[in-house]
Amino acid sequence: MEQQVVIAGGGPVGLWLAAELRRGGVSVTVVEERTDVDQRSKALTIHPRTIEIFASREVHKPFLAEGLRIPAGHFAMLDHRLDFKELDTPFPYTLALPQARTEELLEEYALALGATIVRGHRVSGFAEDTGSVTVQVQGTDGPYELRAAYLVGCDGTRSTVRTAAGIDFPGTPSTVLGWLGDVVLDRPPRPGFGVFGLRGALMVAPLPGGLHRLVGISPDSLTTESPQDLTLDELRAKAVAITGEDYGMRDPVWLSRFGNATRLAAEYRRGRVLLAGDAAHQHFPTGGVGMNVGIQDAHNLGWKLAATLDGRAPDGLLDSYHSERHPVGAQLMEHSRAQTALMTGFTPEGIDLRSFLSGMIATQPDFGRALSERLTALAVAYPAPETTAHPLTGGRAPDLAFTDSGSGLHGRVRADGYLLLDLTGGAPVSVSVSVPVPVSVPGQDVRPEGVRPEGVRPEGVLADRARPGLTVHTAALDRPPAAWAAVRAALIRPDGHVAWVGTDPDDTALAAAADRALALVHGPAAG
Known part of the structure; x- marks a missing residue:
């Protein structure tokens, strides 16, 4: 059986990558070892940038309908929470939604686009030659092989694909063991409850089905030893030690421990093998960012892999997956280790450091906003190809509004090609010919024939650049952000990041600059 791409792992990362590849016209098979979606949800949080990504493919509405909107976040469980309400996004909140439901929604989406998902099977290895990868799979009826152009490992921190590829996974071992329990609480605390002190830290979050998740760390968690499995009695004792209350906990659904081993794959790509999500990075689950970063990996990779397979990618595009996402x-x-240090500072000095940083969030809005933008991935910006590039280049494009109404920018981004924004539509036009002054008659336009109304341009300067793999949207911005006020044209990548910005007031120079930018992403024929 031959597919263009085989994905090992059918969690949220593998499923989003499969959907992105199908939108790019790529045949794909997802091989997932689990026979069903695991109802023990490791991840609960969907961050604003991930919601934006879903919105750019118009699949965000079910998540918004089912998720609990939380307009704040935490950094290392500091007392003062991060306020998301002022973030420059249509979604200034996180969504609390169990990973199991996220997977179900993404699986429905990928299947509807034509992805093949094989459950109960496991990728066991591969062999690579110059033109393809032969993927070995252990199926329910025995071993078999899949032949593909590329193999992507989305198979978790113990990735078989990463190991078989010989990709190093350097980092630091676990020195902390946190604990969690999904239980029924007869006397749950207030929403958003969290406490930190010399006796430990505890957070409590509501879950669907009448459950609550308790997550905590205590001084006895600072260990490299592997204790026995967590029990309900131990969880109750920890909660009482930290807060003096057990909240009437009973009927556990899931009890677990988790460590702070922190590792980063040395390569996100080696030949025809690529890594995404937990296969590429492992860390302490601080701030609920893990699943989100993985989905954002897949969003960066999907369009690049599709363009490569379609033969329309410029040289080095697929290599840019590593150069862009490895720094992320x-x-x-870095910030996972930093938060871990703050969350395990069960000393007077640690308490004072936490108090100091919490006060900075409360009194220094710019500091709090910077942490919020980093936590939510709204601040992610990729290196610009030229040092002279406009400052917006490489950054995430906000959901710009246009004077022609309709959807904002996020609703216009396409998975299968670039979007060229021609913002000269509706811009003032300089008319050099002398014309008679018209007589104003109510309800009538009496301008001489052929003379345009002042300030109206029927077509933008770049309106005729549309071609396969490139969509042009001609309009003016409606109440643009300050950073976009002087922008006359912009090229937006399929993942919503800015590839090029043009500000030249001269139409001829602007068009020439746009053509040079298009030639870099589409080849000389686009120039």
């Missing part, structure tokens, strides 16, 4: 993974390691 390194930042993830």
Whole structure:
């Protein structure tokens, strides 16, 4: 059996990648070892940037309908929470939704686009040659092989694909063991409850079905030993030690421990093998970012892999997956370790450091906003290809509004090609010919024939650039953000990041600059 791409792992990352590839016209098979979606949801949080990604493919509405909107987040469980309400996004909140439901929705989406998902099977290895990868799979009826152009490992921190590819996974071992329990609480605390002190830290979050999740760390968690499985009695004792209350906990559905091993794959791509999500990065689950970073990996990779397979990718496009996402993974390691240090500071000095940083969030809005933008991935910006590029280049494009109404920018981004924004539509036009001054008659336009109304341009400067793989949208911005006020044209990548910005007031120069930018992403024929 031959597919263009085989994905090992059918969690949220593998499923989103499969959907992105199908939108790019790529045949794909997802091989997932589990026979069913695991109802023990590791992830609960969907961050604003991930919601934006879903919105750019018009699949966000079920998540909005089912998720609980939380307009704040936390950094290392500091007392003062991060306020998301002022973030520059249509979705200034996180969504609390169990990972199991996220997987179900993404699986429905990928299947509707034509992806093949094989459950109860496991990728066991592969062999690569110059033109393809032969993927070995252990199925329910025995071993078999799949032949593909590329193999992507989305198979978790113990990735078989990463190991078989010989990709190093350096980092630091676990020194902390946190604990969690999904239980029924007869006397649940207030929503958003969290406490930190010398006796430990505890957060409580509501779950669907009448459950609550308790997550915590205590001084006895600072260990490299592997204790026995967590029990309900131990969870109750920890909660009482930290808060003095057990909240009437009973009927556990899931009890678990988790460590802070922190590792980052040395390569996100080696030949015809690529990694995404937990296969590429492992960290302490601080801030609920893990699943989100993985989906964002897949969003960066999907269109690049599709363009490569379609033969329309410029040289180096697929290599840019590593060069763009590996630094994001390194930042993830940094802020996860930083939060872990703050969350395990069960000393007077640690308490004072937490109090100091919490006060900074409360009194320094720019500091709090910077943490919020980093936590939610709204601040992710990829290196610009040229040092002279406009400052917006490489950053995420906000959901710009246009004067022609309709959807904002996120609703216009396409998975299968670039979007060229011609913002000269509706811009003032300089008319050099002398014309008679018209007589104003109510209800009539009496301008001489052929003279345009002042300030109206029927077509933008770049309106005729549309071609396969490139959509042009001609309009003016409606109440543009300050950073976009002088922008006359912009090229938006399929993942919603800015590839090029043009501000030249001269139409001829603007068109020439746009053509040069298009030639870099579409080849000389687009120039």
